Amino acid sequence: xxxxxxxxxxxxxxxxxxxxxxxxxxxxxxxxxxxxxxxxxxxxxxxxxxxxxxxxxxxxxxxxxxxxxxxxxxxxxxxxxxxxxxxxxxxxxxxxxxxxxxxxxxxxxxxxxxxxxxxxxxxxxxxxxxxxxxxxxxxxxxxxxxxxxxxxxxxxxxxxxxxxxxxxxxxxxxxxxxxxxxxxxxxxxxxxxxxxxxxxxxxxxxxxxxxxxxxxxxxxxxxxxxxxxxxxxxxxxxxxxxxxxxxxxxxxxxxxxxxxxxxxxxxxxxxxxxxxxxxxxxxxxxxxxxxxxxxxxxxxxxxxxxxxxxxxxxxxxxxxxxxxxxxxxxxxxxxxxxxxxxxxxxxxxxxxxxxxxxxxxxxxxxxxxxxxxxxxxxxxxxxxxxxxxxxxxxxxxxxxxxxxxxxxxxxxxxxxxxxxxx
Amino acid sequence: xxxxxxxxxxxxxxxxxxxxxxxxxxxxxxxxxxxxxxxxxxxxxxxxxxxxxxxxxxxxxxxxxxxxxxxxxxxxxxxxxxxxxxxxxxxxxxxxxxxxxxxxxxxxxxxxxxxxxxxxxxxxxxxxxxxxxxxxxxxxxxxxxxxxxxxxxxxxxxxxxxxxxxxxxxxxxxxxxxxxxxxxxxxxxxxxxxxxxxxxxxxxxxxxxxxxxxxxxxxxxxxxxxxxxxxxxxxxxxxxxxxxxxxxxxxxxxxxxxxxxxxxxxxxxxxxxxxxxxxxxxxxxxxxxxxxxxxxxxxxxxxxxxxxxxxxxxxxxxxxxxxxxxxxxxx
Numbered sequence: 001x002x003x004x005x006x007x008x009x010x011x012x013x014x015x016x017x018x019x020x021x022x023x024x025x026x027x028x029x030x031x032x033x034x035x036x037x038x039x040x041x042x043x044x045x046x047x048x049x050x051x052x053x054x055x056x057x058x059x060x061x062x063x064x065x066x067x068x069x070x071x072x073x074x075x076x077x078x079x080x081x082x083x084x085x086x087x088x089x090x091x092x093x094x095x096x097x098x099x100x101x102x103x104x105x106x107x108x109x110x111x112x113x114x115x116x117x118x119x120x121x122x123x124x125x126x127x128x129x130x131x132x133x134x135x136x137x138x139x140x141x142x143x144x145x146x147x148x149x150x151x152x153x154x155x156x157x158x159x160x161x162x163x164x165x166x167x168x169x170x171x172x173x174x175x176x177x178x179x180x181x182x183x184x185x186x187x188x189x190x191x192x193x194x195x196x197x198x199x200x201x202x203x204x205x206x207x208x209x210x211x212x213x214x215x216x217x218x219x220x221x222x223x224x225x226x227x228x229x230x231x232x233x234x235x236x237x238x239x240x241x242x243x244x245x246x247x248x249x250x251x252x253x254x255x256x257x258x259x260x261x262x263x264x265x266x267x268x269x270x271x272x273x274x275x276x277x278x279x280x281x282x283x284x285x286x287x288x289x290x291x292x293x294x295x296x297x298x299x300x301x302x303x304x305x306x307x308x309x310x311x312x313x314x315x316x317x318x319x320x321x322x323x324x325x326x327x328x329x330x331x332x333x334x335x336x337x338x339x340x341x342x343x344x345x346x347x348x349x350x351x352x353x354x355x356x357x358x359x360x361x362x363x364x365x366x367x368x369x370x371x372x373x374x375x376x377x378x379x380x381x382x383x384x385x386x387x388x389x390x391x392x393x394x395x396x397x398x399x400x401x402x403x404x405x406x407x408x409x410x411x412x413x414x415x416x417x418x419x420x421x422x
Numbered sequence: 423x424x425x426x427x428x429x430x431x432x433x434x435x436x437x438x439x440x441x442x443x444x445x446x447x448x449x450x451x452x453x454x455x456x457x458x459x460x461x462x463x464x465x466x467x468x469x470x471x472x473x474x475x476x477x478x479x480x481x482x483x484x485x486x487x488x489x490x491x492x493x494x495x496x497x498x499x500x501x502x503x504x505x506x507x508x509x510x511x512x513x514x515x516x517x518x519x520x521x522x523x524x525x526x527x528x529x530x531x532x533x534x535x536x537x538x539x540x541x542x543x544x545x546x547x548x549x550x551x552x553x554x555x556x557x558x559x560x561x562x563x564x565x566x567x568x569x570x571x572x573x574x575x576x577x578x579x580x581x582x583x584x585x586x587x588x589x590x591x592x593x594x595x596x597x598x599x600x601x602x603x604x605x606x607x608x609x610x611x612x613x614x615x616x617x618x619x620x621x622x623x624x625x626x627x628x629x630x631x632x633x634x635x636x637x638x639x640x641x642x643x644x645x646x647x648x649x650x651x652x653x654x655x656x657x658x659x660x661x662x663x664x665x666x667x668x669x670x671x672x673x674x675x676x677x678x679x680x681x682x683x684x685x686x687x688x689x690x691x692x693x694x695x696x697x698x699x700x701x702x703x704x705x706x707x708x709x710x711x712x713x714x715x716x717x718x719x720x721x722x723x724x725x726x727x728x729x730x731x732x733x734x735x736x737x738x739x740x741x742x743x744x745x746x747x748x749x750x751x752x753x
Contacts, residue, residue, distance in 0.1 A: 021568045029598050031478065031509045054596030055497075057579070064576040064594070071559065071574075071598040074498070077505035080474035083438070103462070103529045104494065111467040114436035115475045134592035135497045137532075166465055178531035183465050185436065277571035 005370045005405050006213075006248055006377025006419060007397075008092070009041035010050045012385045014058070015317075016282070017252065017351060018069045019272040019383045026386050028069050031081060033386035038082045040386075041089055044393035045407050047418045048090025048121060048193075049082065050215075050379055051075050055099055055132045058316035060281055061290055065314075067278050069385075076108050083116035090415030092121035092195060097150055098128060099136050102157035102171070103178055109192045110162060110184035118188030118414030122158075123195040123215060124206075126151045131315045148202040150175045155194060155210045162191050189416050195248075208234035212421050213246040215379055219354045224249060224374035246376040246419060252383065253355040253362055255391050266356045269383055270347045279343035282350055285314050286321050286328060296343040300335050304328060363399035370405065424727045425688065426454040426698030426738060427720065428484075428649060429709060434459075434466030438475055444709055445476040448483045451713035452728030454698065454737050455484025457517050457608070457626075462490060463526045470502050477510035484734035486515035486608060491548035492541060493521065493530040497591055499548065500555035507600030512733035515606035516552070518622065520545050538615070546619045547586040549607060553621060554582035556604055557745045558594035580747040602735045603743030610651070612673060617642050623740055626651050626700055628674040635694035647697035647738055652677050654684060655704035656711040666705055674702060681715040689725055697738070 011034060012018035019025060027033050038049045053075045058065040075093035082091055091112065095105060105122075113120035126147035130140030142150060153173040160169055165186040170179035196203065196211035199218075207214045208231060218227040224247075232242045254269060256262025274282065276296035284291045288306040290313070305324035312319065321327050335345045355362045369375050382388020400406035412418055429448055433440065448456045460469035469487035477485060485506065489499055499516075507514035520541040521527070527535045536544060563578035582593035608624035609616060617625070624647045629635035639648050651674035657663035660679045667678035677684055688699055701716075703709045720726035731737040 020566055020573050029508060031511070035478070054501075056592070057594060057596060064574075064579055066572045066574045066576045069573055070579075071564070071596060073508055073597055074501040074505040076471060077474045077502045078509065080471040081478050081509040083475055084478040099495065100498075101493075101530055101532065103531075107462075108468045108471060111436070111471045114467060115438045115441075115471060117438070134590070136495050136591075137589040139590075176531060178529060180463070180525055180529040181465075183462065184467070185465070187436075275571040 002403070002405050003370050003376070004407070004420070005366065005400060006246055007044070007046045007406065008048045008050050008090075008248065008377070008379040009037055009046050009389055010250060010379050010381040011037055011052070012069070012382055012388060013052050014054065014069050014072060016068050016273050016278050017381060017383055018385065019269060020069050021272055021275070022384060024387060025384055028385050029071060029073060031078075034073075034078055034082060035085050036386035037382075037389060038086050038089055040389050040393050042086045044389070044397045045410060046089060047377070048092045048119075048415055049079075049086075050092045050123070051078060051094065053094040053096060053125075055096060055127070056135050056316050058314065060284065060314045061292070065281075067275065067281060076112060079120070080112055080115060083112070083119065088119070088410040088413065088418075090119045090121055090193065090418060091116055092123055092193070094123040094125055094197070097124055097126050097154040098142050098147060099132060102154055102161065102176055103182075106158040106161040107183050109158070110187045113187035113189050113192050114184070118416070120187070120189065121193035121195055121415055123197055124151055124155060124211070125197050148198070148206055152206055152210060159191055162186070189414050193415050193419065193421065204231055204234060207231060207245065208240070209238050211245060212416075213248055213419065216247055216249040216375070219249045219251050221369065221374050224369065225372065228373050228375060244421065246421075248377045248379050249375050250379040250381050251354040252351075252381050253392065253396075254353050255359055255362060255395060256357065259357045259361060262356045262358065266353050270352070273351065273383065274343060274347045276343055279346040282346050283342055286324060286331070288313050288324065294342060297341045300332050300342055300345060359395035359399055363396050363403065366396075367400065367403055367405050425692060425696070425720075425725055426647075426649070426729075427717065427726050428455045428457065428698060428700040429453055429712060430457045430459065430651070430700050430702040431709075432459040432702060434464060436467050441472050441476050442479055445480055445483060445485075447709055447713045449480040451717045453483055453713070453717070454729060455486050455513075455515065455734060457700065458485070458487040460488040460490070461519065461523075461526065462493065462521065462529055463523055470506060473514070474506050474509055477506065477513070482513075482728075484513045484515055484606065484737065485510050486517050486606065488517040488519050490519045490521050491545040492536070493527065493532060496548045496551040496589060497555065500552040500595060501597045503552065503605055504556055504595065504597040504600040507602055507605045508597070512601035512735075514600065514602070515608055515624075515734055517626075518545055518549060518607060518609045518620065542616055542619060544588045546621070547584070547588055549621050551582065551584045551589075551591045553604060553607070554584060554746070555591070555593055555595040556600055557747050558582055559597075559599040560745055560748050561599050561603070564598065599745070602733050603745060604735070606734050606738060606740065614641060617646075623647060624649060624697075624738070629691070629694075630675055632691045632694050635691050635696055639695040647740075648695070649698045649700045650691060650694075650696050651675075651700045651702060652684075652687070653702045653704050654708055654712065654716075655679075656681055656684060656708050656716065658715075670704065672702070676704070678704070681711060681719050684716055685719045685723060685725065688720065689723060692725065
């Protein structure tokens with residue numbers, strides 16, 4: 001039997017992947033939007049629904065970022081409500097280990113797991129620094145170096161609490177000193193599914209040690225295979241088997257009646273995603289300085305980026321450029337060679353859709369990725385709220401089912417069961 | 423004026439079906455709201471998540487979970503309650519609670535328990551922060567202006583810049599303003615310590631009789647809605663109800679008798695000037711008797727009339743919530 005593909009639906013996020021200017025774009029906050037996407041995913045027999053978390057609105061040039069979708073609901077509260085309108089779909093939420101506490105969060109996740117009949121998942125992320133901290137009691141209390149230590153201890157604490165089955169516990173670690181009686185009996189999954197999303201060496205190690213799945217960023221075939229091998233090779237040291245950790249990159253796709261049609265649609269979407277104003281802001285994120293005087297239809301700046309990683313122009317978003325000067329040189333060379341304006345260049349180099357083509361081609365490519373161990377499945381990131389996955393479920397899912405690589409009916413009631421995890 | 427009728431759900435079940443069954447009963451009987459009990463130290467589910475779980479399956483009833491201000495992050499409280507208001511389409515509330523229990527402090531491990539006065543001061547700050555965050559987006563902040571490429575008008579988002587003794591919170595919220603603007607905030611109190619300090623809409627109180635109910639109404643600041651709590655053991659057979667009550671004691675009055683007798687008692691308390699009654703079912707089956715027998719009895723007597731309002735604020739007769747930042751900008 002061929003490897004079975006894992007599929008998840010990512011609710012469109014607060015970044016420029018999400019197109020709000022399209023006439024088909026709906027509310028990012030009404031519950032009906034969440035319900036539509038979740039029901040669509042369940043109709044497509046997806047493994048789970050995925051929600052990010054907001055701790056503070058993003059800022060650029062010291063101002064609240066206003067060009068992308070802004071605003072989202074509280075993660076756990078929406079997932080609890082979605083449990084009411086779905087039956088099988090896993091419900092995964094991003095929850096930050098820095099600005100939550102183990103007892104409260106473990107209790108909330110146990111509650112969600114009980115109330116959903118075993119469908120809860122937790123995507124563990126970390127952050128540090130005063131920017132997010134300004135919304136929380138302890139401020140920027142955690143050093144950058146300690147964030148994975150806290151995340152690891154947090155997961156261990158949560159697992160200890162879940163294992164008490166409503167009994168007594170005492171936990172002492174560098175980050176936590178808590179004791180008492182845990183307020184929830186063992187939930188249907190025992191432990192909600194744990195996802196991890198960090199890509200650094202520390203993040204990979206945390207995942208190899210603690211996670212059931214990784215929400216990865218690697219979607220180019222060779223990168224993805226390398227990442228896959230790297231992470232799976234870390235497992236034996238923790239006494240784990242390769243199939244106990246699933247690798248699931250976040251990906252986007254565009255379908256068309258022909259491949260050429262899909263390419264044309266993809267280009268149109270890219271132009272929607274990168275408005276003239278957004279082009280300048282994305283360029284600023286690399287250059288790390290105010291470029292508002294530049295013409296989006298004109299040439300790139302000739303001066304080099306500002307190298308100050310402690311005071312970046314964008315706040316509230318993970319750093320994307322390890323080597324600013326090198327990337328800037330590459331972008332300038334590309335713009336020169338292809339005669340690209342700032343906006344054209346940004347369209348060219350940022351966030352190109354990963355799978356573009358007819359439904360048959362996309363199904364074939366997704367399958368190839370999974371069968372050749374570039375990944376174990378995909379978290380699909382649609383560009384439209386809430387109907388962005390309709391075409392995928394209508395057109396691609398049946399082809400994956402015909403190939404025998406994707407379920408036609410749910411065979412389990414829990415998310416662990418869907419994912420084939422113990 | 424008819425009374426508003428609510429029920430306090432104090433069960434600790436982890437089974438979704440139990441909650442759906444209970445809240446649907448209340449919804450069908452057109453009760454004004456239910457409250458969901460909670461505390462960190464109990465064996466029981468997180469109340470906000472329980473309320474969210476039943477929200478899409480009910481249409482009318484207000485949903486007021488207990489959430490503790492001690493040990494929790496005001497930012498998370500604000501966004502989760504705002505989200506409950508979104509998923510319930512304007513039916514959310516919050517019953518504020520503080521925790522003086524050292525055992526609960528040990529579960530969270532962040533600090534020693536505060537004294538009573540400080541707990542209240544911190545709760546007052548938490549309510550202030552939660553309310554400011556709810557107002558931190560003006561209702562028309564989302565503009566989707568293709569010409570300028572702007573999704574929001576950031577001038578309509580506001581830093582709350584709260585800086586208090588126990589925490590500081592910058593804002594704005596990550597959640598757009600909830601449908602009610604300000605979900606309903608409530609608190610159970612037994613004495614005057616909180617009444618001048620907490621910015622709540624509803625006080626639950628525990629009078630022993632009509633004159634003590636009138637005393638609460640007289641002493642609580644004007645503009646707050648006062649709900650009298652009553653523990654109710656109900657049965658068509660008065661003796662059976664009394665047997666079930668046994669030696670039950672409570673901070674609230676404990677009633678045992680027939681639905682008609684409870685209706686008599688409620689009729690007797692109405693002149694005290696209370697806005698409503700919150701019934702605490704004494705045991706299994708009492709919720710069903712409240713919805714099936716007591717509510718029709720109250721309706722026959724003109725003591726209760728289901729509200730046609732769609733939001734909890736409107737149902738309770740609270741004025742439309744004015745956005746403090748919008749007002750300030752206009753001033």
